[in-house]
Amino acid sequence: MSDYIQLVPSILVESRHGGHHPRSLNKSFAGFRDVLDPAQGVALLITNKYEGRNWPDDFKHSMSLEGAVKDSIHIRQFLEKFGPTMGVNAQAIDDASRKNIEDHIGKAIESYPPLLITYFQGHGLYHPGMVIYVTSDGRETETLEGLTAKEMVKMFSKSTPGTKLLTITDFCYSGNVYGLKFVLNLGQDGSASWHKTDECQWGEEIASPMLHIAGSLREEQVYETRNAGGYLTESLANLKAEPMSLPQILLHLRQRVDYHLSIAKENPKYSSKFKGAKQVPQIYSNCMWPLDDPEILSKIGLGKNVPISY
Numbered sequence: 001m002s003d004y005i006q007l008v009p010s011i012l013v014e015s016r017h018g019g020h021h022p023r024s025l026n027k028s029f030a031g032f033r034d035v036l037d038p039a040q041g042v043a044l045l046i047t048n049k050y051e052g053r054n055w056p057d058d059f060k061h062s063m064s065l066e067g068a069v070k071d072s073i074h075i076r077q078f079l080e081k082f083g084p085t086m087g088v089n090a091q092a093i094d095d096a097s098r099k100n101i102e103d104h105i106g107k108a109i110e111s112y113p114p115l116l117i118t119y120f121q122g123h124g125l126y127h128p129g130m131v132i133y134v135t136s137d138g139r140e141t142e143t144l145e146g147l148t149a150k151e152m153v154k155m156f157s158k159s160t161p162g163t164k165l166l167t168i169t170d171f172c173y174s175g176n177v178y179g180l181k182f183v184l185n186l187g188q189d190g191s192a193s194w195h196k197t198d199e200c201q202w203g204e205e206i207a208s209p210m211l212h213i214a215g216s217l218r219e220e221q222v223y224e225t226r227n228a229g230g231y232l233t234e235s236l237a238n239l240k241a242e243p244m245s246l247p248q249i250l251l252h253l254r255q256r257v258d259y260h261l262s263i264a265k266e267n268p269k270y271s272s273k274f275k276g277a278k279q280v281p282q283i284y285s286n287c288m289w290p291l292d293d294p295e296i297l298s299k300i301g302l303g304k305n306v307p308i309s310y
Contacts, residue, residue, distance in 0.1 A: 012098075040086055040087040041089070041117065042113045043090040044118045045076075045091070045092045046093045046101055047071060048123070048136055049065055050064050050134075050201075051138060066224075067224030068094075068226075070226075070233075075121075075236070078233075081240075084117070087142075097136045098135045101147065109156075112162060112163060114165065115164045118166075119167075119170075124222075125274070132144075132146045133171055148162050149178070150204075152202050153179060156206050156210065157206050159208040163208045164210075164211075165210040166300060168212075171215065172210065172220070172221040173216070174218075175216055175218035178210065178212055178286075179197075180206075180285055182197065183197050183282060184283040186247060209287045213236075214282045215281055216232075216282065217282055221279065222278055223260070223274070225270075231257045232253065232280060234260070235256035235260075244295035246296055250283050
């Protein structure tokens with residue numbers, strides 16, 4: 001039995017019914033224009049629920065992520081609070097296939113936007129030297145298919161320095177999936193600094209300045225519950241629309257995720273599944289953004305309470 005199957009029981013999956021997108025965003029995600037406005041940013045919200053699918057090597061365990069419904073709501077709430085200051089063209093890509101993802105990211109990059117936001121939610125697999133984001137492909141053949149870390153890096157390597165990249169990954173083992181040069185280190189004394197990582201960009205170079213908010217470290221899973229959805233995504237939605245430095249943002253994400261884990265561990269219904277669970281959000285980058293700037297989000301291109309129109 002492969003490693004990812006052995007780890008499946010520790011992932012909490014609860015069923016839940018439906019959900020509604022915030023009213024102000026309903027019309028916003030109606031479609032992706034054939035011709036993008038180069039003066040506006042682009043946001044691609046990539047989700048997978050894997051409804052009705054079981055893990056191929058162990059049909060006792062469902063792959064379904066009911067938290068995907070809540071995640072779609074929460075990532076929109078995050079954008080409502082911190083919408084790109086230049087406006088944004090957005091597309092929700094539900095049950096995303098490999099081709100869907102490659103086509104949309106390729107099209108977005110070719111439009112040379114000032115800011116490209118990508119959000120990945122779903123399952124991640126880890127094998128020695130390789131991380132895979134599981135796409136919706138493989139349903140008919142009952143196999144697991146997806147994009148490797150190397151392929152994800154290759155997609156973004158086609159971007160230019162004129163486009164800032166903000167990527168959020170709420171899937172297992174996604175810590176530094178892009179092989180970026182720097183990791184944000186938070187000291188116990190409250191200090192913060194950029195440290196060089198030991199990873200490379202899989203033979204490709206991402207020329208655009210990229211900031212990567214990962215749901216966990218490379219060796220860790222990410223978690224969800226029915227009420228919260230994915231812990232990282234809920235924590236982003238929980239951010240206050242006020243000036244915050246990158247270290248303050250990362251500290252908030254870690255504290256909020258810890259809060260969700262503590263609640264799950266204390267619940268008799270789920271405590272056995274969450275025993276020993278650990279999830280540490282992390283921030284990576286290929287450049288050293290200032291760490292003492294409370295307006296760093298606006299420097300990246302995100303504003304506060306900026307209406308999103310499409």
